[in-house]
Structure formats: structure tokens, C-alpha cells
Amino acid sequence: xxxxxxxxxxxxxxxxxxxxxxxxxxxxxxxxxxxxxxxxxxxxxxxxxxxxxxxxxxxxxxxxxxxxxxxxxxxxxxxxxxxxxxxxxxxxxxxxxxxxxxxxxxxxxxxxxxxxxxxxxxxxxxxxxxxxxxxxxxxxxxxxxxxxxxxxxxxxxxxxxxxxxxxxxxxxxxxxxxxxxxxxxxxxxxxxxxxxxxxxxxxxxxxxxxxxxxxxxxxxxxxxxxxxxxxxxxxxxxxxxxxxxxxxxxxxxxxxxxxxxxxxxxxxxxxxxxxxxxxxxxxxxxxx
Numbered sequence: 001x002x003x004x005x006x007x008x009x010x011x012x013x014x015x016x017x018x019x020x021x022x023x024x025x026x027x028x029x030x031x032x033x034x035x036x037x038x039x040x041x042x043x044x045x046x047x048x049x050x051x052x053x054x055x056x057x058x059x060x061x062x063x064x065x066x067x068x069x070x071x072x073x074x075x076x077x078x079x080x081x082x083x084x085x086x087x088x089x090x091x092x093x094x095x096x097x098x099x100x101x102x103x104x105x106x107x108x109x110x111x112x113x114x115x116x117x118x119x120x121x122x123x124x125x126x127x128x129x130x131x132x133x134x135x136x137x138x139x140x141x142x143x144x145x146x147x148x149x150x151x152x153x154x155x156x157x158x159x160x161x162x163x164x165x166x167x168x169x170x171x172x173x174x175x176x177x178x179x180x181x182x183x184x185x186x187x188x189x190x191x192x193x194x195x196x197x198x199x200x201x202x203x204x205x206x207x208x209x210x211x212x213x214x215x216x217x218x219x220x221x222x223x224x225x226x227x228x229x230x231x232x233x234x235x236x237x238x239x240x241x242x243x244x245x246x247x248x249x250x251x252x253x254x255x256x257x258x259x260x261x262x263x264x265x266x267x268x269x270x271x272x273x274x275x276x277x278x279x280x281x282x283x284x285x286x287x288x
Contacts, residue, residue: 032258177200
């Protein structure tokens with residue numbers, strides 16, 4: 001008969017309590033608000049699932065959902081391959097690798113609320129470095145009036161900020177590959193592509209899933225970086241889900257904004273669940 005020691009739960013109990021205070025209770029409060037029409041917090045009227053029906057049945061919600069999904073897909077298409085390539089190019093010497101990783105990680109140290117200000121400063125046509133250079137290649141000074149140019153700025157900003165995370169995760173996985181594997185590949189005459197396909201990529205699969213999940217969740221709910229760039233413009237072209245939610249909150253529409261928050265949470269939770277299942281499947285295949 002096996003003896004199960006559950007004393008380990010005592011060590012994680014404080015973390016569970018803190019998580020409940022900062023995460024679970026606010027979530028329950030938001031779910032509760034989503035079923036009410038709230039004029040002030042002390043004057044609430046039960047409306048049931050009316051807000052959910054209105055949101056799901058509105059073109060506004062699905063348009064914002066499409067923009068957020070497209071943005072996440074675009075940044076993932078760029079960041080994941082770029083992060084892999086940079087990680088493969090990092091020198092293997094301990095000193096040079098450390099210096100390279102330190103430089104690459106610098107964008108991650110910039111506070112989120114400073115990033116849009118930094119990029120707007122760089123793109124300023126009078127004082128910014130990029131703002132002075134870009135017109136020579138056809139970049140308009142009134143780029144905020146163009147949906148295409150605004151999207152390009154948002155994607156470039158996100159790639160600059162977050163590709164470092166993918167690089168660090170990939171490099172960490174690559175360092176776990178034994179040198180004997182590379183030696184065997186060299187003896188067999190395997191080229192760089194075959195080395196990547198059969199030696200490096202299998203080691204990267206797990207961290208890439210983690211990177212895709214983290215980057216999807218963050219990019220899908222982008223607000224802090226996106227709103228200051230063009231406030232959802234021009235003409236709503238960058239009105240992502242989180243930006244749309246922010247507009248509801250600023251308008252003091254507590255009930256609808258709570259319902260939107262719950263729907264967004266369910267979307268992200270569903271994606272996280274799907275990635276967890278995929279991760280578990282890879283673990284089973286690796287164990288076999």
C-alpha cells in the first residue's frame with residue numbers, strides 16, 4: 001500500500017490564498033456584475049444574460065474579435081520564426097552568449113506604459129530618429145490617418161518588445177542538447193537543415209508551445225501598448241477587444257463591461273486549455 005504525503009500542500013497554501021485574493025474574488029465580482037444593470041454600485045437591477053446576448057449578437061464584438069485574432073496571428077508568425085533564428089545564431093561561448101542575451105533582453109526591461117511613448121517619440125517627424133528617416137522611404141508624416149501604417153507600427157512595436165522572450169526560451173532549450181548529438185550529425189554528414197529538423201526542433205517543441213501560448217494571451221488582450229498609439233483609430237481599425245472593453249469602462253457601463261470581461265476571459269481560458277492538451281499529448285509521445 002502506497003503512502004501519500006500531502007504535507008506539500010502546506011507550502012503552497014499561502015500562494016493559493018494570495019491567488020484567491022488577487023484573482024478569484026475579483027473574478028467572482030466581475031461575473032456577478034455581468035448579470036446586472038448598474039447605475040451606481042448601490043443601485044443594481046437584475047438583467048440576467050441580457051448583456052451577453054447583446055454582445056455576442058453585435059457586429060462590434062465580432063469585429064473587435066477579428067482584429068485581435070488577426071493581430072495575434074501576425075505577431076506570432078513574425079516573432080516565433082524570428083526568435084528561433086536569433087536563438088540559433090547566438091554564439092556558444094559562455095561570455096559572448098551572456099552578453100548577447102543581456103542585450104537581446106533589454107526590451108523586456110522597458111515598462112509597458114513607456115513603450116508607446118518611446119515609439120511615438122521615435123516616430124515624431126520633428127524630433128524622432130525614425131520620424132526623420134522614414135519619409136525618405138515613403139513613410140507619411142500623418143501615418144495615424146492610415147490603418148495600414150498604424151497596424152505596421154503596432155506590430156513592429158510588439159515584435160521589438162517581445163521577440164526577446166521567444167529568443168531566451170529557445171536558447172534555453174537549445175543548451176540542453178548534448179554535444180554528442182551534434183558530433184553524431186557531423187559524422188553522418190547532416191546539413192544545418194537536417195540538424196535543425198531532427199535534433200534542435202524536437203527540443204524546441206515544448207518551449208515553443210509555451211511561447212505561443214504566452215504571446216497569444218498577451219497580444220490578444222493588448223491595451224496598454226495599443227491605445228496610446230492611436231486610441232483604436234483610424235476609424236476603429238485598431239479597436240481590439242481590450243481597447244473596446246476600455247471604452248466601455250470609461251463610459252461607466254459596468255454591466256456590459258463586466259460581461260465583455262467574462263467573455264474575453266473564457267476565450268483566453270479556452271485557448272489555454274487547448275494548449276495544455278497539446279502539451280500533454282507531446283509529453284505522452286515523448287515518454288513513449
